[in-house]
Amino acid sequence: MKLGDENSKFFHVNATIKHRRNLISGLADHDGSLIYDHAQKADIIWRDFKDRLGTSNFENMLFNLDSLLDSGVDLSSLEISFNNQEIDNIIKNLPTDKSLGPGEFNNEFLKK
Numbered sequence: 001m002k003l004g005d006e007n008s009k010f011f012h013v014n015a016t017i018k019h020r021r022n023l024i025s026g027l028a029d030h031d032g033s034l035i036y037d038h039a040q041k042a043d044i045i046w047r048d049f050k051d052r053l054g055t056s057n058f059e060n061m062l063f064n065l066d067s068l069l070d071s072g073v074d075l076s077s078l079e080i081s082f083n084n085q086e087i088d089n090i091i092k093n094l095p096t097d098k099s100l101g102p103g104e105f106n107n108e109f110l111k112k
Helices: 009-021 038-053 084-092 107-111
Strands: none
C-alpha cells in the first residue's frame, strides 16, 4: 500500500478516466451519421486509412527482369519440405537468451 497499490476509490477513478481517454465511443461516417458499433468503427478507420494512403499507377518497369533472373538455376530444392532433424538442428543452434520479438517466448523455452 505504501507504493500506491491500494485498491482504493481513487485508484479506480483514475483507471476509469484513463480508459475513457483511450476509448473512441463513436465516429461519424461519410454521411455524418454517428457509428457506435466497434466493427463499423474499425471499418470507417480502415477505409479512411486506405483513402489517405492513396493509390499508385504502374507506368513501366525501369529494369529488365530477364537480365536479373538466371533461367538456368535449378530452384526445385526450395520446394522440399523440412524434416524434423533439420528443425531440431536449427533450434539447437539458436542463441538461448534471445526471442523472436517483444512478448514472445525466448529460445530457451523452445529448446526445452
